[in-house]
Amino acid sequence: MTNFAGTALRLCIMALALFVAACAQTTTVEQANGAFHDPYENNNRSVHSFNRGVDRYLFRPASKGYVKIIPDPMVTSFNSFAENISLPGQAVDYLLQGKPKESGIALYRFLINSTVGFAGLADPATDFKVPQVDTDFGETLHVWGVGEGPYLELPLYGPSTTRDAVGVVVNLFTNPLDFAPTRPIDNLGLYTELVRRMGDRGRFSDTVDSILYESADSYAQARLIYLQNRRFELAGDDEDAYLGLYADPYSDASDPYEDPYAE
Amino acid sequence: MPSDILNRRTFVASAVAGVAATALPLPAMALTEAGARNLVNNVVSEINRVIASGKSEAAMLRDFEKLFVRYADVSIMARYALGADARSASKAQMRSFTKAFQSYISRKYGRRFREFIGGQVTVKSARKIKAGYEIKSLVKLQGSAPFDVTFLVSDKSGKDKFYNMFIEGVNLLLTERTEIGAMLDRRKGDLNKLIADLSKAG
Numbered sequence: 496m497t498n499f500a501g502t503a504l505r506l507c508i509m510a511l512a513l514f515v516a517a518c519a520q521t522t523t524v525e526q527a528n529g530a531f532h533d534p535y536e537n538n539n540r541s542v543h544s545f546n547r548g549v550d551r552y553l554f555r556p557a558s559k560g561y562v563k564i565i566p567d568p569m570v571t572s573f574n575s576f577a578e579n580i581s582l583p584g585q586a587v588d589y590l591l592q593g594k595p596k597e598s599g600i601a602l603y604r605f606l607i608n609s610t611v612g613f614a615g616l617a618d619p620a621t622d623f624k625v626p627q628v629d630t631d632f633g634e635t636l637h638v639w640g641v642g643e644g645p646y647l648e649l650p651l652y653g654p655s656t657t658r659d660a661v662g663v664v665v666n667l668f669t670n671p672l673d674f675a676p677t678r679p680i681d682n683l684g685l686y687t688e689l690v691r692r693m694g695d696r697g698r699f700s701d702t703v704d705s706i707l708y709e710s711a712d713s714y715a716q717a718r719l720i721y722l723q724n725r726r727f728e729l730a731g732d733d734e735d736a737y738l739g740l741y742a743d744p745y746s747d748a749s750d751p752y753e754d755p756y757a758e
Numbered sequence: 759m760p761s762d763i764l765n766r767r768t769f770v771a772s773a774v775a776g777v778a779a780t781a782l783p784l785p786a787m788a789l790t791e792a793g794a795r796n797l798v799n800n801v802v803s804e805i806n807r808v809i810a811s812g813k814s815e816a817a818m819l820r821d822f823e824k825l826f827v828r829y830a831d832v833s834i835m836a837r838y839a840l841g842a843d844a845r846s847a848s849k850a851q852m853r854s855f856t857k858a859f860q861s862y863i864s865r866k867y868g869r870r871f872r873e874f875i876g877g878q879v880t881v882k883s884a885r886k887i888k889a890g891y892e893i894k895s896l897v898k899l900q901g902s903a904p905f906d907v908t909f910l911v912s913d914k915s916g917k918d919k920f921y922n923m924f925i926e927g928v929n930l931l932l933t934e935r936t937e938i939g940a941m942l943d944r945r946k947g948d949l950n951k952l953i954a955d956l957s958k959a960g
Binding site for chain 2: 529627701702705710711712715716719720723724725726727728730
């Protein structure tokens with residue numbers, strides 16, 4: 496992708512995000528009870544069936560094969576490589592979020608792991624106790640005040656929201672490394688992300704299988720788990736937002752405590 | 759790809775959730791941070807003791823269920839998981855649902871005990887919340903980055919008992935309420951059928 500195309504894409508997406516921001520939102524209180532805004536549920540469920548089919552016949556067997564054939568330390572190495580590739584993009588996102596310190600840490604990790612860490616295949620930055628970083632463009636939009644918007648299940652990608660879908664596209668296609676004058680291949684970040692996901696799918700096979708294939712409603716489980724986890728990530732150290740995530744059975748409207756011990 | 763529902767920490771975390779949930783030993787005492795630290799350390803050793811016992815998987819699952827009943831506020835958890843239908847259920851139905859729920863949870867999460875082998879849990883903080891206490895911890899499993907697990911403890915049952923947990927923000931009880939609601943819908947709201955199936959599910 497050319498520099499110009501990348502910039503144009505980013506701009507388009509920002510405009511879209513601002514539009515999304517204006518759409519209906521769930522309140523913090525509703526979010527605390529695991530509430531979701533899912534006006535596209537019918538469509539999402541079709542995408543979910545499609546994704547499940549892709550997983551069952553393609554991605555699951557490929558991932559299981561991958562972690563079976565490739566020795567575990569190598570899978571870890573490839574995951575490190577994928578994460579390292581994403582660090583310059585994370586540095587940009589942190590800057591956009593007004594967090595220069597975290598941005599510096601992301602770059603520092605990238606620098607260490609790309610050199611001493613054999614082009615990112617190892618993770619000496621963690622051994623050197625450099626703090627972990629983890630962000631994305633969806634979080635940048637969140638920091639800018641964009642609400643999560645309706646829930647979306649993306650084809651081939653999985654659970655997301657309209658806001659985070661924008662982030663996913665931006666992060667996958669505008670990795671700063673893709674604009675470097677000397678780069679091995681276009682969209683390297685896209686391929687490394689695929690490999691990383693295969694590693695995770697293979698390693699945590701039982702957990703994913705239990706959600707996708709053993710649940711009475713795998714769509715609803717995936718939606719709930721994704722939204723809670725994402726809201727938790729974005730709440731970060733914000734204590735109030737984090738506490739707001741509690742659905743407390745003791746303070747439930749139906750007051751569950753009255754009956755069981757009244758017997 | 760399609761199935762990468764969570765980040766990788768959460769995958770392992772949700773696997774570990776139930777194992778820990780089945781074995782949180784909570785002595786009846788006012789919780790302090792030091793007490794909480796001991797408590798969680800005890801959980802880890804209790805789980806590891808069962809795992810190291812070398813028993814058959816079926817026997818281990820029975821042990822996990824015993825620990826779950828002893829240390830978790832099972833009846834409040836079952837009632838919450840059943841949701842609004844708990845109000846229209848008869849007492850007999852609630853009793854058998856609670857029993858089915860406890861064996862379902864123990865099996866569903868206990869079966870993944872292998873992922874917990876060698877796990878380390880560090881208590882970060884303990885503090886008072888409305889219903890009791892909140893214990894935040896950091897869990898480190900082999901081959902994965904540490905992740906946050908929060909335990910909620912209440913003495914409303916008469917003893918300090920575990921009643922919910924959050925793994926990287928994912929509420930265990932809410933997740934099970936959604937699942938059991940979906941199971942009930944599939945059976946057209948037939949609670950007795952749900953109870954019969956739940957005691958075999960997981």
